[in-house]
Amino acid sequence: MSRKVSDLLTKGIIYLATGITLSVLLFIVGFIFIKGIGLVNWDFLTRDFNEKVVYAFIESNDVSLSLDEETLNGKMPFDKRYETHLEGPIYIENIGAAIAKVAYKNHSTEREQVVITYIEKDSPFDSAKDSTGKNITIGTDYILQSINGTDFSGMTLAEVAETISAESGELKIKIVQPGGGIKSNIITTLYMVLLSLLVALPLGIFGAIYLTEYAKPGRLVNMIRFAAECLAGIPSIIFGLFGMAFFVVALNFQISLISGSLTVAIILLPVIIRSTEEALKTVPMAFREGSLALGATKLQTIFKVVLPCAVPGIATAVLLSIGRVVGESAALLLTAGTVAQIPGTLFSPGSTLTVQAYYVAKEEGNIELACAIGIVIIVIVIVLNILSRITSDKLDVFNKK
Amino acid sequence: MDANIKFNTKNLNLFYGDFQALKAINMEIREKEVTAFIGPSGCGKSTFLRCLNRMNDLIDSVKINGEIIFDGQDINGTIDVINLRTRVGMVFQKPNPFPMSIYDNIAYGPKCQGLKDKNQLDTLVKESLMKAALWEEVKDRLNKSALGLSGGQQQRLCIARTIAMNPEVILMDEPTSALDPIATAKIEDLMSSLKKDYTIIIVTHSMQQAGRISDKTAFFLMGEVIEFNETPIIFTNPQDKRTEDYITGRFG
Structure with missing residues (x-):
């Protein structure tokens, strides 16, 4: 009898926890939509802010x-x-x-x-x-x-x-x-996503290839892995401070698109390395053996057989990265600036959507506008997620029969 | 030295860390014959097979001493391992076609060697598939993924892939253990037809299979070659008591 009661209690707690989580999520998204939806229209998306x-x-x-x-x-x-x-x-x-x-x-x-x-x-x-x-x-x-x-x-x-x-x-x-639009912020955000992935993807993929295919398991590899994991846990404002000191000041890139995207690229690296590593590990050893037994070199094996098999995993890394860039604000506030303009060159500043949301909420006290930007961010993240899922399905070599 | 000898191993020892998996193996393998390795699980027959094209390089803890002479050259010496593997191909236990089209699977090896000419590749793909008795079944779907083939077809594809490299020796590591009897029969037929062009070395768990297809048979036990002789002699008149016990099913 008492077992029945405790089972019931536990079950209740599980349902309650799920319920609370779900309703908080719905509440937040609902709040942002209700607050901001009145401002979202075509003009809002296509006009400059100033x-x-x-x-x-x-x-x-x-x-x-x-x-x-x-x-x-x-x-x-x-x-x-x-x-x-x-x-x-x-x-x-x-x-x-x-x-x-x-x-x-x-x-x-x-x-x-x-x-x-x-x-x-x-x-x-x-x-x-x-x-x-x-x-x-x-x-x-x-x-x-x-x-x-x-x-x-x-x-x-x-x-x-x-x-x-x-x-x-x-x-x-x-x-x-008239101003009041966020065209420049949308474009800056897309630039930021593209540029930071352009830098972080090759670095991360090659790093993961080294860790899984070349490095002999031992202290060095464990150290690199540990460092990557630590990097993933460090708050982005720290990276922002580093980016400000290094890219903005030391390399004299100024507060600009390039400083921002390089800083974000560093934030992305651990995510990309980890998920690519996991993806490479799931590629069966039999493929590597089969390729080597045909007289292919190790590099040919990696690039022609192993990497194509890991594409879905790498696409997941890209997906996570896009979410990270779109959602990044603290680091970009310090390195890419708050100027609502389309950056003309790599060395011009520009504010992404999240930075703009922060800016209008904090400096102008305009919560509705910030919420409207929030809606756009949510929609962009959803669309990019769907897009990369579709492409990863298209590229999945195991899907084609 | 006999010119017909393809592989000649002299006092070959192999260690996985501290464990000695192969003990002083001396064996001469002749050209254009089918040589079968039999023995219970863990006796070292697959390990030995993998020595012959240096697939054991992939395992860090492996240490080898002794000599493996291939066409007069020690393969653990200064020989180019890539070149060795193009001359000594391998077919694995589980069919492992790459997740790409049937055509690309066959063309993969030659392409890695730098062959780019489309016409040459087309001919090579067709010839290899024909030799592997797969052409009729796949000629209309060359650009479909190899993963859509049945297990037996996949294994013949892997053989075709190996043939495309035009090797001198084909190593087969229990190539039919994952297949049904009909697919197995097809692969056995294939082996006997390939015998006239290639030296075939096969590891098998099935004594019947060894009896059906091989010219020579080696019986492995605990890392040693107990007996190596003409197949009919091994199966009808074994010289060693342990061989007889294994053949008659008293252990293993």
Whole structure:
């Protein structure tokens, strides 16, 4: 009888533990989704984080409005949470676009701005050029600041509309491309993944080959293995400090993409070495013997027979590594910086998604935005996982029959 | 020295660490004959076979002394081991085709030697598969994975793979122990047809098999060669009491 009771109790504890774990996980993911989902849309993914001022040159040309008033009024700027609608919209024929006045909240200051809420088909904006004659895209949400030198600040929306309508011929419009997007962070993250894997994968794979195929078992190998295991357990901020002292300062790479990716590559090495080693160990000895008995050299055996068999294991290493890079923040904060821009060269700084999430949450107190970035991170990790699983299945030599 | 002698071992001793697995083996193996090694498990017959193309190099604790003369050269001397293995091929107990296509399995060895010409490779693959009596069964699926073949087909593929290197000697380490009787019969037929071109040395647990296919038989016990003679003599008129006991099934 008492055995039955204790069995039941243990079972209860097991179910409870599983239940708690699952619900905590669901709660966290759910929290992030609920908090951030309102901000995630196409503009959020494709815009720069910072605003950018440009001068657009367009040829004025009357285009009549094809929408009824109600539909036009329904078209509002995407970033509803931070903009208060003040006036408009008013459709202006000679630029083929509707404008509205909104209060745009940036950091803690509020600015009144004239924004484009709708662009008509065949509007002159479609063929807008910058001062060098290059085509530029103008979209809704873009802020208008002046036309042919007349500044809009202090004007009511009606006055602005009048000013624009009065102009003709070539118009020179000062436009602010709205920010608030995370395009640069997504791209920096992908760069970081690619670069760090480019460095860490060959190093890790060759290291694992040495450990499993060449090194005679003994003290040295055990030491290397122990060191790799210790490295895997060291918090990444320590690597960040090292990267800062070595890559950023000593090698003078500055806070940059290259410093960040090299630092992350070091963090990845133990993971890659360990999983590749495990994968190589599972390749049957019979394959090595078979290959050597055919007069292949050891290197030929390793590269033509053993490594292809280990591909699924190596793909797991890649998968784990990608997760690690996408999730890395402390080390990158110190080595790659917090500048939300697409790094132009290897030596320019750039902030990854996690660093950006940290930055907006900590420096701007904008939890919603951080959560929205969190959603993007989660989705990227899931997509990359699925992709590498598919490729590893495709490359698995034992799957093909 | 007899020109027909392919392998000649002189006082060969082999140690796994402190354990002596082969004791003073002296044996002459002739060209284009099938030589079978029989004996109970752990008697050293496979170990001896693996000495002949230096597969024991892969095991760190192995120490060898004595001589193994192959075509007048001591194979533990300055000989190039890669070259030795192209001349002395090996087929293993469990079929071990590489996880690649049937074609690539056969072409693997020649490619490793630097053969690149597609036409030559095609011919070689076809010839090897024909010699191994596998061509008819696989000619339509050369680019399919070798792992999709049956056990017996896989083992014939491994033989074909070895033949593709055009070796002088083929070592076979219990090649049929993992196969069913029909597949075994096919491989035995194959061995007798290969005999005219190659020297074959086979380790087997089946005395019937040794009796069916071999010209000479060596009986191993506890690391020693107890008796080495013409196969009919070993099976009908053994000189040593221990051979007779083993043949008649009194132990082993």
